[in-house]
Structure formats: C-alpha cells, structure tokens
Amino acid sequence: MARFVFHLLALQLVFIAGALSLFSSKKVDDAVKYQLQQKVLTLGSSYTIKDDKDKPVYKVGFKQLGLGKHLQLTDVSGQQEFYSIKHILNPLGLAKYEIRQNDKVIADISRKFNFIGGKKFSVKSKHGTFKIEGNFRSREFKIKKDHVLVATISKKFFSVGDKYGVKINRGQDAPFILALAIVVDEVAHD
Incomplete structure (x- = not known):
C-alpha cells in the first residue's frame, strides 16, 4: 500500500511540474529593454523611448x-515614421485603437470587458494575433x-512619473510592440 501511495505522489509531482512548465512563461528571456516615459509638461500625449543604456531611440507625438x-x-x-496610433471614438466607451503604417491599418486593438478586474486587449494585426493582459493598478x-509571451510592460521599477519598463523578445518588431505599450498607457489615462 505504501508503494502505491508513493507512486501516486510521484505521479502527482510529475503532473504538477509539467503543468507549471506549460504556464511558467512569466519572463521574457532573450529580451531587449526599453524605457517608455511620458513627457509631463506637454499638451496631450508625448513620449520618449530610451534603450537600456538610457539613449533615446524613438519618440511619440x-x-x-x-x-x-x-x-x-x-x-x-x-523624420522616419514607424507607426501611427489612432484612437477610434466608441459610443460604448470601450477603448478601440488602430495602428497604421503608411496610412494603412495594420492592427485593430479592442479592449475586452472583464468582470474579474484585470484588463484584456485583443490585437488582430498583420504580425499575428496578440493578447494583452494585466492590471492597471x-x-x-x-x-x-x-499564447507565447513576447513582451512585458512594467511600472514597478519606476515610481515617479509615467515611466514604464518594456522588455521585448528579440526577433519581434520592437516599434510595433512599443506602439502596443503606448496604447495600454493611453487607456490607463482615459
């Protein structure tokens, strides 16, 4: 009987370890880090995006x-536009955005209503289907x-002002992912 219980416990541990490995993509491993900072003393939204060496690499206006x-x-x-981000006015009040390249819509972003408290966005784009999930608080x-983690957006390392850390897996279109991060920040302020 003890042997049976031991095998049952071992089987449960193997199952739990396997399940955790399926859902443990909490980190972006091979990542490029950016710092997204909203400029405070401007009319409307304006951002500076710096690399991990604190060098400005993109701007948003x-x-x-x-x-x-x-x-x-x-x-x-x-001089060189990578993407434009257009807020589409929605009578229901739910956030809807388009990302455009050369004045052509390449991505639609919709905020999903969620009773549990987290925020979810659905992104259909020429780069594939993305889900953005998180917590505004x-x-x-x-x-x-x-279903594969490609980037994280975090404010926990920056406590003053509107500054986010964005980690993006290598091989991703960094300006596109940064445009998604800007949409998240814009919705946070609406």
Whole structure:
C-alpha cells in the first residue's frame, strides 16, 4: 500500500511540474529593454523611448488634430515614421485603437470587458494575433502572441512619473510592440 501511495505522489509531482512548465512563461528571456516615459509638461500625449543604456531611440507625438487622438511613433529625429496610433471614438466607451503604417491599418486593438478586474486587449494585426493582459493598478502587463509571451510592460521599477519598463523578445518588431505599450498607457489615462 505504501508503494502505491508513493507512486501516486510521484505521479502527482510529475503532473504538477509539467503543468507549471506549460504556464511558467512569466519572463521574457532573450529580451531587449526599453524605457517608455511620458513627457509631463506637454499638451496631450508625448513620449520618449530610451534603450537600456538610457539613449533615446524613438519618440511619440501628435500626428494631426481631429476627432480622436492620433499619435505617431518615429525615430528620434522625427523624420522616419514607424507607426501611427489612432484612437477610434466608441459610443460604448470601450477603448478601440488602430495602428497604421503608411496610412494603412495594420492592427485593430479592442479592449475586452472583464468582470474579474484585470484588463484584456485583443490585437488582430498583420504580425499575428496578440493578447494583452494585466492590471492597471499595479501597471503590470503581458503581451502574448499565439499564447507565447513576447513582451512585458512594467511600472514597478519606476515610481515617479509615467515611466514604464518594456522588455521585448528579440526577433519581434520592437516599434510595433512599443506602439502596443503606448496604447495600454493611453487607456490607463482615459
């Protein structure tokens, strides 16, 4: 009988270890780190994005005036636009955004209503299907592509101002993932 109990416990441990390995993608391992900081003394939304050596690599500012917010993510000089981010006004009040490249919509981002308290976004794009999940209170988010963690957004390392750490797996389109991080921050302030 003791042998049977021992085998049963061993089988349970193997099962638990296997289950944990399936769901343990809590970290982005081979990552490039960025620092996303909203400029405080500007009219509207403006961001500076720095690399892990504190060197500015991208900037975000208003693209044009009109209904809904329309931002553009460019290189530091502002000469090369990577993506623009358009807030689509929604009568239900749920956040909906488009990411555009060369004035063509390449991604639709919709906020999903969630009773449990977390926030979820669904992203359908030319780069694939993404899910963004997290908590606005703690400002911790995960970006998954086809159920694989590709980036994290975290405010826990920065307590002053609007500053986030963004870790992006190598091989991902960093400006696109940073555009998703900007959408999350914009929704946090709406």
